[in-house]
Amino acid sequence: MIRSIRVSNRVFYRGLSLPMSYGLVLAATLASLIRLTQGALSPVDYLTDSLKLGIFGVLYFALAGYELTSMLRKLGGQECLSAFPGAQCGLLFSHILVLLPLLAVWSAVIFGGQVIYFFQQGLDYPPYLLHCLLAVMLYCLLPGLDGLLLGALLERTERPSAYGTVVLAVLLSSSVCDELFAGSSLFGVSPMAVLDWFHLTVPNGNWMADANYGVPMEFCRWCLAAFWCLVLTSVLLWQYRRDGGRAVPIAAAILLAAALLCAARFALRGEDDLLLKDSRPDGILSSEYQYRANHPTGELGVADFSVEEYDLKITAKGALKVSTTVNLSRDDLREYRFTLYHGYEVSSVTDERGAALPFTRDGDFLDISAPDGAKAFTVLYSGKGWKYIANEQAITLPGYFPYYPIPGHLALWADGSAQTVTGLPPARFRVEVTSPRTVFSNLPKTGHNQFEGVAEAVTLYAGLVDETVRGRASYICSPVGREQIESIDLERADRLWQEWCEITGETRTLDLAGKTVFIQPDTISACGKGDSESVVIFDDHILLANMNSTPETICAYYLLEYLPSDAERGLLRDVFKQDLVVGIGNWSGEKPDYDALQILREYPSMDALNEIGDEEQWFAAVEQYTSASERFHALYAWQCSQLGRDTVLREVYQYLKDSTPSQDQVTFLYDLGGAS
Amino acid sequence: MLEVSHVEMRFGQKEVLRGVTLTLHQGVYGLLGPNGSGKTTLMRCIAGVYRPAAGIIRTPERIGYLPQRFGMFKQLTVYEAMAYFAALKQIPARTQRKAIMECLEQVHLADRADDRIGALSGGMVRRVGIAQALLGCPELILADEPTAGLDPEERLRFKNVISNLRGGPTVVLSTHIVEDVESTCDHIILLYSGKVLAESTADDLRAQAAGKVFSVPADKRCQLQQPYHLLREEAGTGTLRVLSDLPQPGDLAAPTVEDGYMLYIRGRM
Ligand SMILES: Nc1ncnc2c1ncn2[C@@H]1O[C@H](COP(=O)(O)OP(=O)(O)O)[C@@H](O)[C@H]1O
Ligand SMILES: [Mg+2]
Numbered sequence: 001m002i003r004s005i006r007v008s009n010r011v012f013y014r015g016l017s018l019p020m021s022y023g024l025v026l027a028a029t030l031a032s033l034i035r036l037t038q039g040a041l042s043p044v045d046y047l048t049d050s051l052k053l054g055i056f057g058v059l060y061f062a063l064a065g066y067e068l069t070s071m072l073r074k075l076g077g078q079e080c081l082s083a084f085p086g087a088q089c090g091l092l093f094s095h096i097l098v099l100l101p102l103l104a105v106w107s108a109v110i111f112g113g114q115v116i117y118f119f120q121q122g123l124d125y126p127p128y129l130l131h132c133l134l135a136v137m138l139y140c141l142l143p144g145l146d147g148l149l150l151g152a153l154l155e156r157t158e159r160p161s162a163y164g165t166v167v168l169a170v171l172l173s174s175s176v177c178d179e180l181f182a183g184s185s186l187f188g189v190s191p192m193a194v195l196d197w198f199h200l201t202v203p204n205g206n207w208m209a210d211a212n213y214g215v216p217m218e219f220c221r222w223c224l225a226a227f228w229c230l231v232l233t234s235v236l237l238w239q240y241r242r243d244g245g246r247a248v249p250i251a252a253a254i255l256l257a258a259a260l261l262c263a264a265r266f267a268l269r270g271e272d273d274l275l276l277k278d279s280r281p282d283g284i285l286s287s288e289y290q291y292r293a294n295h296p297t298g299e300l301g302v303a304d305f306s307v308e309e310y311d312l313k314i315t316a317k318g319a320l321k322v323s324t325t326v327n328l329s330r331d332d333l334r335e336y337r338f339t340l341y342h343g344y345e346v347s348s349v350t351d352e353r354g355a356a357l358p359f360t361r362d363g364d365f366l367d368i369s370a371p372d373g374a375k376a377f378t379v380l381y382s383g384k385g386w387k388y389i390a391n392e393q394a395i396t397l398p399g400y401f402p403y404y405p406i407p408g409h410l411a412l413w414a415d416g417s418a419q420t421v422t423g424l425p426p427a428r429f430r431v432e433v434t435s436p437r438t439v440f441s442n443l444p445k446t447g448h449n450q451f452e453g454v455a456e457a458v459t460l461y462a463g464l465v466d467e468t469v470r471g472r473a474s475y476i477c478s479p480v481g482r483e484q485i486e487s488i489d490l491e492r493a494d495r496l497w498q499e500w501c502e503i504t505g506e507t508r509t510l511d512l513a514g515k516t517v518f519i520q521p522d523t524i525s526a527c528g529k530g531d532s533e534s535v536v537i538f539d540d541h542i543l544l545a546n547m548n549s550t551p552e553t554i555c556a557y558y559l560l561e562y563l564p565s566d567a568e569r570g571l572l573r574d575v576f577k578q579d580l581v582v583g584i585g586n587w588s589g590e591k592p593d594y595d596a597l598q599i600l601r602e603y604p605s606m607d608a609l610n611e612i613g614d615e616e617q618w619f620a621a622v623e624q625y626t627s628a629s630e631r632f633h634a635l636y637a638w639q640c641s642q643l644g645r646d647t648v649l650r651e652v653y654q655y656l657k658d659s660t661p662s663q664d665q666v667t668f669l670y671d672l673g674g675a676s
Numbered sequence: 677m678l679e680v681s682h683v684e685m686r687f688g689q690k691e692v693l694r695g696v697t698l699t700l701h702q703g704v705y706g707l708l709g710p711n712g713s714g715k716t717t718l719m720r721c722i723a724g725v726y727r728p729a730a731g732i733i734r735t736p737e738r739i740g741y742l743p744q745r746f747g748m749f750k751q752l753t754v755y756e757a758m759a760y761f762a763a764l765k766q767i768p769a770r771t772q773r774k775a776i777m778e779c780l781e782q783v784h785l786a787d788r789a790d791d792r793i794g795a796l797s798g799g800m801v802r803r804v805g806i807a808q809a810l811l812g813c814p815e816l817i818l819a820d821e822p823t824a825g826l827d828p829e830e831r832l833r834f835k836n837v838i839s840n841l842r843g844g845p846t847v848v849l850s851t852h853i854v855e856d857v858e859s860t861c862d863h864i865i866l867l868y869s870g871k872v873l874a875e876s877t878a879d880d881l882r883a884q885a886a887g888k889v890f891s892v893p894a895d896k897r898c899q900l901q902q903p904y905h906l907l908r909e910e911a912g913t914g915t916l917r918v919l920s921d922l923p924q925p926g927d928l929a930a931p932t933v934e935d936g937y938m939l940y941i942r943g944r945m
Contacts, residue, residue, distance in 0.1 A: 003763035007752065014751035014792075075747030080808070082725040083741040084764045242727065 004087075004094035011071065012098050018064055022102055025060045029053055029106060033113035037120070043480045044464075046117050047132055048209045050110055054201035055174050057144035061103055062166040065151025068095045070162070073155065082243065089240035089248060092152060099148055107141040125479035128214075128464060135215040142225035143173065143200040149232035153239075172198035197266070200225060211478035212463045212521035213394040219318075220269035223262040230259035269318075288386045291342070292413045295363050303337055303407030305330040307427050312404055312458070315434040320344070320390040320397075321382040324404050331375040338366040338405035339421070341412065344383040352376040364412050366405055379405055387523050392436050394463025396521055398543050399442065399456070400536050420532045421457075426539060428454050437462035440476045442516050442541035456539045459518055477519030488517060488544065493551035500555060500580070503646045504653040510558055516541040519549075535561075556580040563656050568604045571629060572665040575636050576652050579645075587637030597635070597666045599628050604665070635669055643673045677701055678722065678816055678846055683731030685717050685870075692717045693728065694870040700846050704838055706857030707850035708937060709867035715850040716744050718867065719820045722848070736815035736846075738765070744820040746805030750794030754785060754804055757793055758811065765812040779807040782837050799826050806834065810841075817847045823856050835860045854934040864933070866940050873940045881936025885919070889935045892916045892926030899925040905942040907935065 012018055036049050069092055072078050081087040114132035150169055154162040171177055172195065181191035202215075209215045237252035309327035314320065322344070328336065340346070342364045349359045351374045359368045368377060385403055389396045397403050400420035402412065411419050433439045433449040439462040443451035451458070461476050468475045468485060475485045490512040497510040520543055524533055534545035535557040544554070556577050563573065578584060599621065603609050609625060612618040640648045655661060655668055663671070678700040685693040692714045707715050720726045722733055723741040748757045758776040767775055780786040783803040793801060802825050809817055823831045838860045841847055851857060857864055858878055866873040876884075889907070892900065894914040904920035918924055919938055 003760055007749065007756070007760050010756065011749045011751045072747070072749060075749065076743075076745035077747040077749070079720070079725055079743040080741065080746060080748075080761075080805070081764070083723040083739060085724070087764050 001090055001094065004090045005097055008068070008091065008094040008098040011095075012068060018067060021060065022064070022106075025056060026106060026109060028056070029109055033110065037113075037117060042211065043114075043117060043121055043123060043128065044209045044211050044214060047114055047135060047215055048202065050113055051135060051139040051202040051215065053110060054140040054143050055170060057103070057106060057140050058147035058173055058201060059166065059170045060147070061099060061144045062147035062151040062154075062169065063163070064099055064102075065096065065148040066154050066162050066166065067151075068099065069152045069155040070157075070159075085245060086243060089237075089243050092155065092236070092240070096148060096152055100145075103141065103144045103148065107136050107144065110140050111136040123480055125464075125466060128480050131214045131217075131464060134217055138217050138221060138225055139200075139202050139215070142229065146200055146225070146228045146232060149229065149236060153232055153236055156239075169198075173200045197224070200228060210522035211480050212396055212461070212465055213389060213523060214464045214480075216393070218269070218391060218393055220266050223265040223269075227259050227262035227266060230255045230262060234259055289416075292416075295342075297411050297413055298362055298365055299409065300411055301337065301409045305333060305336060306407055306425050307405075309428045310404060310430065310458075312429065312431045313434075314390070314431065314460070316390040316395050316437075316462070317392045317435070319382050319384055320403065322404065323378060323380050325376060325378045326405060327376045328374065331373045333373060334370060336368045336370060336374070336377070336407075337409055338368065338407060339364050339402050339410040339412070340366045340379075340381065340405045341385055341388075341402050343385055344381040344403070346379060346381040348378075348380045350378045352378075364402070365409050389523065390460075394465075395433070395435060395437065395439060395460050396463070396524065397458075397460040398518070398520070398524070398533075398536065399459040399538055399541070400533070400543070404458075418533065420536050422536060422538065424456050426454050426456050428452075429458050431458055431460070433460060433462075435462055440465055440467060442518075442538070453540075455541075459538075459541060459543065461518060472514050473517060475517045475519065477517075478521065485517070485519070487550045488554075489551055490515065490517070493554050496551050497555050497558070500559060500649075503649050504559070505650060506559060506653070508558075508562075510537070510555065512537070512542060512554070518543045520545050532561075550581075552581045559653075560656075564659055567608070569656055569661065569665050570605050571600065571632060572652060572669060573656055575633055576649070576656065579636070579640075579649065584633065584637050584640065587634050587641055589634070589638075591638050592631040592635045594666075594670050596631055597628050597670070599624050600632060601664055601666050632666070632669070639669065639672050648672065677734075677736065678848070679732070679734040680718075680722065681732050683718070683721055683728045683733060685714075685721060685726060685728050692870050693721070696731070696867075696870070696872055698865065698872060698875070700848065700863075702843065702846055703862040704842060704847040704849065704860055706861035706864045707848055707867055708854065708857055708864055709850075709852065710941065711852055713852075713867045714870040715852075715867055716820055717870075719744075719818050719848070719850055722816075723818050738812060738814040738816070740809035740811065740814035740817040740845075742805045742809040742817075742819040742822055744824075746802060748793050748801070748804065750792060753790050753792055754780065754796070755789040757804060758789075758808060761808040761811055767812050775811060775813075779810045782810060782840075783807045784833060799830050802826060803830065806837070810837075813845075815845050817841070817845050819847070819849045821851055822849055823851065823853070831856075854932075854937050858933045864937075866937065868941060876936075878933045881933045881939075882931050883936075885931035885935035885939050887928060887931075888919055888921060888939065889929045889931045890918045890920065890924040890926040891929040892918050892924055896925045905938065907938060 032053060033050055036046055041049065072081070072091070078088065081091065111133055114136070115129060118129060147169070151166065154165055157165070177195050178192065181195065234252045234255035237248050237255065241249040241252060306329045307326045308329050311325035313323040346359060346361055346366060349357045349368050351357055351370065357368055357370055357374070357377065359366060385397065385401065388398065388401045388403065400422055402410070402421055406421055406424065410421050412421070413419060429443055429452065431441065431443060431451040435449060439449045439460055441451045442459050443453040443455060446452045464478045464480055465476060466479050468477070468479070470485065473490050475488070477485060493512050494510060500506065518541060520533065533543070535554050536543040537558065559580070560573065560577060575584065603625065606625060609618060609621050612621055636648070651672055661668070678698070680696055680698040683693055683696045684691070696718060707718065709715050717726065721728045722735060723739060752760070755776060758780065759772060762772045762776055777786055777789070780789055783806050785800065785803055785807060788796065788800065793804065796804070806819065806822060809819060823834055826834060838847060838849070849857065849861065861878065863875065863877055864881060865875050892915060894909070894916060897916065900918065901920065901922045901924060904918050904922070904924060907917040907919055909916050917929065918926070919935060919942060
């Protein structure tokens with residue numbers, strides 16, 4: 001074997017085309033890495049983008065594998081070897097072995113890019129480097145190996161068909177086919193489900209990684225990569241079963257059995273697989289919108305009982321599995337109504353004596369019947385929490401999302417977006433999470449991944465997540481995300497709130513200092529305008545969107561959260577919020593003309609302009625509207641200069657709070673300080 | 677010793693070997709037959725490249741095999757290629773160098789040992805093939821069309837190499853050129869259409885043809901008695917060489933091995 005390896009080595013390195021093409025691949029890889037470095041990407045995006053190079057690995061190593069292994073046959077030397085048992089097999093595997101270090105070096109270059117970027121960005125979170133290493137192995141090294149084995153397998157084929165097969169394999173494992181077949185269906189089967197078996201490299205543009213979750217590398221992905229390696233090696237050995245003695249077919253059979261195990265694991269992946277973020281119709285993001293479009297929320301209602309104690313035993317591997325024991329405030333009810341996200345399938349409900357209780361599930365509602373009343377229930381359920389991930393790679397279970405039963409029938413969806421559940425009475429929680437990760441929570445820690453305490457809700461985070469302490473505040477977030485915890489000064493937020501209360505007359509209190517801050521990962525996409533998830537405040541912790549959280553945004557969000565959200569006052573609300581968050585600027589000119597604001601009274605928002613059918617008229621109206629709303633801003637600034645900013649803020653706030661305003665927003669602002 | 681008994685081989689519907697039975701001892705055997713008669717297939721079966729559909733082949737352990745088409749990585753030097761074969765033949769590292777140089781010596785390539793195979797001519801590559809077959813003192817040497825692609829001088833040299841082996845291993849040369857086997861081979865095996873027609877010697881073949889080969893002047897062509905087989909027209913003298921059991925209008929010619937070979941083949945052509 002050593003002799004064969006020496007031969008393969010000489011054949012490779014003394015040739016011209018193979019080392020040169022390898023040099024080109026290396027150079028191209030380096031160049032792409034350097035180009036990416038200049039893109040000011042977040043480390044996770046940098047990683048995701050550089051993993052796309054994996055496709056070149058498949059291509060190059062498949063072609064190199066083919067060229068090297070088929071060389072002797074083309075020269076007519078293969079027959080000579082077949083007279084020696086094991087010689088052909090030995091030479092073939094030495095060719096593969098000689099290419100392996102090249103594959104390793106190429107992968108190491110990609111990994112090296114991550115290491116350099118890591119230090120360039122001044123990150124201080126070594127587990128991230130391990131994550132990068134694993135990602136490069138899964139999405140570059142192993143696909144490259146698969147390519148190499150495929151090339152070796154094609155050794156007996158003529159060049160045109162071998163190259164054709166390689167190109168087909170590359171297309172299958174790239175995003176090209178995804179784009180072609182996205183959303184289509186053949187005989188009721190989505191081609192995406194079949195194509196997923198070939199997704200060895202990072203598949204497509206929709207596929208995103210976030211700072212908490214990192215690059216999706218669920219266990220089933222490793223099984224898929226292993227499946228292809230094993231199955232190709234097994235077929236390769238099988239081709240030489242006569243050549244290499246009895247050990248060869250036995251090894252082939254063992255590898256095939258292992259490959260089948262991996263295939264079975266991948267086939268049974270269900271949805272424990274964030275690659276479903278791709279274009280599949282049942283993908284993790286689009287499926288919820290589809291569900292909500294078809295399932296209107298049922299009748300809502302508050303509970304006439306509360307939960308005093310929760311005992312949560314959570315297993316986060318693939319799907320979430322939970323056993324919850326709830327101790328109730330009342331035991332004299334016949335029916336207990338809860339809200340539990342519809343994606344969790346309840347398998348049983350038992351009372352404290354272990355007797356099964358009948359229950360019904362209607363969307364997010366879980367109604368438990370207790371003919372003789374009950375003091376405590378144990379509910380077993382499992383399933384997927386949509387974008388609220390809980391698997392072996394990461395956990396993002398915010399306390400406002402009912403992943404455990406919450407008393408009452410509550411709305412989880414309204415106006416096309418997810419709603420948060422907050423303001424519940426505090427309960428005692430005992431939480432035990434089974435996860436290969438270290439879990440962080442708002443509750444005090446009592447052991448490894450065990451928490452206990454009294455709180456309104458439990459938030460659980462794990463993954464590329466760490467705790468950062470700054471002064472009195474503790475931040476749970478990804479150290480590799482682009483989060484700006486520097487700008488989140490909770491004590492300043494409290495002072496700001498005090499100021500604003502004095503100005504506006506608001507009486508609610510905000511006491512953020514000392515609360516644990518959870519930064520929402522990108523996958524929650526909690527940064528949309530008016531998104532209820534961008535700032536969520538609990539008694540002991542708060543959850544903030546990843547983007548631009550400052551004391552001003554937090555306080556403005558809290559201040560505006562309870563205001564009526566009618567479109568008629570939307571423009572004034574926006575101006576008001578802008579003034580609070582960044583200021584509106586000065587106006588030294590004349591008071592804008594009331595008539596110039598006329599269009600704002602006809603159409604209270606830009607969206608309302610859509611009812612104008614004629615395109616030319618619509619364009620004209622949009623232009624007119626835009627300049628009118630600029631004047632409206634100016635009017636606001638003018639009023640500030642006349643009446644003082646505090647007065648304007650107070651008056652506008654009272655106006656916005658009024659549930660039945662007597663004036664439209666334009667007239668109100670114009671006449672502020674006395675009609676003229 | 678090599679034993680081949682009742683060996684059959686087919687490719688799809690086509691029967692290529694139809695019950696070949698042979699027992700070969702020490703000496704040089706020529707496997708003679710026209711193209712497509714199954715020589716290569718038989719050699720491959722003996723060398724272990726093919727597994728025959730039926731029959732048993734018993735070979736000694738050490739075999740040297742020169743396939744009909746021989747090639748080696750162009751990037752290797754002659755010596756490195758030989759060293760690779762030496763390793764495959766499990767020649768101990770101590771004696772390797774000596775063994776390799778001896779074999780290269782025999783094919784007159786010792787001075788080219790450090791040249792890349794890619795820099796050699798086709799005939800030289802063929803000689804490397806011969807050298808690797810000789811490597812490791814095999815008990816059985818199989819050479820399939822060994823002289824194909826060699827120039828006359830190399831051909832002569834090859835014959836010498838084979839002559840020098842006499843008394844050592846069993847050597848099987850396959851060829852469709854009678855001339856190749858005439859001087860070198862102790863025994864001749866006639867293979868035709870996958871069957872052994874005869875096991876014989878050069879002298880024997882010549883003897884069988886004695887009295888059956890005629891040299892007929894071209895102008896007496898029309899007086900030839902059927903059945904006869906025209907071996908060739910000799911261009912210079914304008915005479916016809918004819919093989920026939922019947923007396924023919926011409927002189928009896930001295931029989932050659934080829935005439936004996938044709939005696940077997942003719943009726944079947
Ligand atoms: N691999 C093969 N597949 C199909 N037919 C073959 C194969 N090898 C040889 N043959 C056929 O078998 C016959 C004998 O071939 P071969 O052994 O090469 O003859 P020879 O070496 O005597 O010229 C020929 O008709 C040839 O076409
Ligand atoms: Mg032949």
